[in-house]
Amino acid sequence: MLYGDDLDTLVREANQIAKVATGIQGTQDTRVDRVGGQQYLTMTLTAVPCSIRPNAADVNDVIETAIAGKSATEIYEGERRFAGVVRLPEDLRDSVEDIRELQISSPDGPRFR
Numbered sequence: 001m002l003y004g005d006d007l008d009t010l011v012r013e014a015n016q017i018a019k020v021a022t023g024i025q026g027t028q029d030t031r032v033d034r035v036g037g038q039q040y041l042t043m044t045l046t047a048v049p050c051s052i053r054p055n056a057a058d059v060n061d062v063i064e065t066a067i068a069g070k071s072a073t074e075i076y077e078g079e080r081r082f083a084g085v086v087r088l089p090e091d092l093r094d095s096v097e098d099i100r101e102l103q104i105s106s107p108d109g110p111r112f113r
Helices: 007-022 056-067 098-101
Strands: 070-077 080-086
Touching: 007 056
Parallel strands: none
Antiparallel strands: 070 080
């Protein structure tokens, strides 16, 4: 078992474990989570008329939902409950170009990017 701060070693070992796990029958969507650092994306709204400019909370809500996801419903399976989470597919969440194309509604209804 590995412990400690050597992230390079931990990532290397995690990738080896994931490689073995992928070969197990019935396993799907195996991946290693990021273990270091936090990615940041700085966004600037393009120039739009003040009359249709959304507030910062609306912009943040759309981006947070698209990338991190938000619970939209509960799914019942017998006695168990699961959150139904809405978010963009992974390939779109990881693309700055696709995130740049998100459209946000203003209070008056027009959509803009």
